[in-house]
Amino acid sequence: MRGTNGGMKLVKAALAGGVALATLAVPVVAQAQSRPDQQAFFGLYKELVETNTTLSSGSCTQAAAQIGARMKAAGYADSDITYFSVPDHPKDGGLVAVLPGTDKKLKPMLLLGHLDVVEAKREDWVRDPFTLIEENGYYYGRGTMDDKAQAAVWADSMIRFKKDGYKPKRTIKLALTCGEETTFAWNGAQWLAQNKPDLIAAEFALNEGGGGRYDASGKRQLLAMQVGEKASQNYTFLASNPGGHSSQPVPKNAIYELADAIKAVQGYEFPVKFTDTTRAFFTATAAATGGAIGGAITRLLANPLDTEADALISRDKAMHSTLRTTCVTTILTAGHAENALPQRATANVNCRIFPGETVEQTRLKLQELAGPLVTVTANAPVRPTAIPTKLDPKIMDPARKLAAKHFPGVPLLPLMSTGATDGIFLQAIGIPVYGAPGIFIDPDGNGTHGLNERLKIESLYAGRDYLFDLVKLYAG
Structure with a gap:
């Protein structure tokens, strides 16, 4: 998630804050899991987090090669995996992998994730940012949340599909890229869109930007599907x-x-403006909130020129930014x-x-x-100009249906990001991009882009199961 540009973007932006620090930290040697597939996933995730992919001193090319090696070990042929980079940015490479579908009438779907992370100085962190550390029910490390959690889930899902002999009806593509976290770096998603559009061509893409939110007590509060961004x-x-x-x-x-x-x-x-997504979000928010704020939202939906309602709603910085x-x-x-x-x-x-x-x-x-x-x-x-993403029932309805099974009673809302992701480059070539829900974050934002980034272990594994099932659902 691009901070100069953003992660569950609206949710992350709204919840960004400090991180409570503990005193004891130990490197993770092996995370005990009840299922072999979880153990295999942990190995991939740990390797990815511990591979430095910062712009200053890291290598996305190395991270992509490591994931590619795991995919080949799972049964992918050389022809299924495309590595890409350019001569003047040899460490900013990525990969595209393809699992062919059985129904050629169905257009492919694309899983998009970025391998690069925000800079992290060891002297500023309580823990080594490039050693995955387990502490008090969390994984700590740079990228544990943004965006190596989702990148690892996407790669792991592709590996599991291959090992399980799964034959999707819809071709599934995976693109892991570099350069998302800075506006001035070479951007792999932009390069693919401009130079290899056929390689990533898809009916729709699933990206970062969605997720879920815990309340202050640790209870799951809501799920978010990012539908459009600034x-x-x-x-x-x-x-x-x-x-x-x-x-x-x-x-x-x-x-x-x-x-x-x-x-x-x-x-x-x-001026205040609405897309289909933000109108749906504010309509749901008004119904859930009630009172003066709920009434002001209802008035603003009816009349975007209602400055009094706008002023009341805009006291919330996230809502203010979502409106304009x-x-x-x-x-x-x-x-x-x-x-x-x-x-x-x-x-x-x-x-x-x-x-x-x-x-x-x-x-x-x-x-x-x-x-x-x-x-x-x-x-x-x-x-590029941000294109409003369609609030498509073919995307929203399966996600809601599956969420009811994995996270009973937790509402799923469409959100427009107040930040930006690499999805904007795909939108520019006609691929609608949706920020997938599933991985929940804390009210303080989990230290994303800041010090001592962390992700609740329970959230990672529950989100992984949901996203795996969601991809299979979309793939038919």
Whole structure:
């Protein structure tokens, strides 16, 4: 999940927070499980977590090769597995594996996961981030949640299908890629979409972004299917002046001009909009919440221009972001000497753009807000326009039906991500992408992108069983 761009995105974003630390940590040698398939999965998961795949010093290519070796040992032929990378990014490779279906009339489905993880400095962590550690019912380590849990589940499912002799009606494809966690890295999903679209062609894809949520007591509270996401785009605001000696100030000052521009952005609210997904989400939320908030949601659904209702709902930062495009200043750079008038001042403004709105439309609004003294440019890479994903009963209904069996009494809601995933590159070539539910996280976000990332062991294995059955259900 791209933090500069996001994991169960809305749920993770809404629940991000601190992590309670314990004092005793021991490396996992072997996780005792009652089923041999769970033991095999643990070996894959542990190897993946303990393989450093950070941009600075890791290798997704190595992780992909390790998973590919396991797939070949399970019976996949060389022709079933495609490794990919480019010469100038040899460590950012990935793989695509294919399990052919028996019904050629059915279009394939695609399982998408990313192997790369956010940077983790050993000196900042209580535990070694690249040693899988079991403690108090959790697995600790960088990537235990984002996104190596799901990547391991997808790879393990493909291995189990092959070993079991399972013959799906629908071809199942697996794509494990690199570069999701940074906007400036080489991105494997984008490369596949632009250079090997036939290799990953599918009727739909299952990706990260969904999941589930525990309440504060550890009870399962809800499941989420991510249906659509925002696009993440960075913009540079630039103010420039001739400068001069600081002993003789003049009205034209790059810092002041930039400050005025970013204050204008701070004070602006993009208009409220709804997709089918967010309308369904807010309708369900209004019914479940009731009271003043529930009433305000109902009014806003009927009239998106109801500013009073919007203000009340938007006190919740996750709901606020789900309703609209948001832009926020994240980096400032200004001046060149302490005794000189600034010649240059820049700001990075990070926007999460609502589906259907373009990067250029957003830039034009930002330029209007910034005024004539500041120029606004879209930073490379320019993201594709987020396409609203269809709230498809063929996707939602099987997931709900299966959830009732695996997680009785837990509602499953459609959510639009306020962050972004690699799914946006698949959407751009016509593949609808859904963030699969199943793996539950804690209210504090499990340290995703932060220190001491962790995942509840019970959640991993229960989610694995659900996702395995879900893939088989979709595959016919």
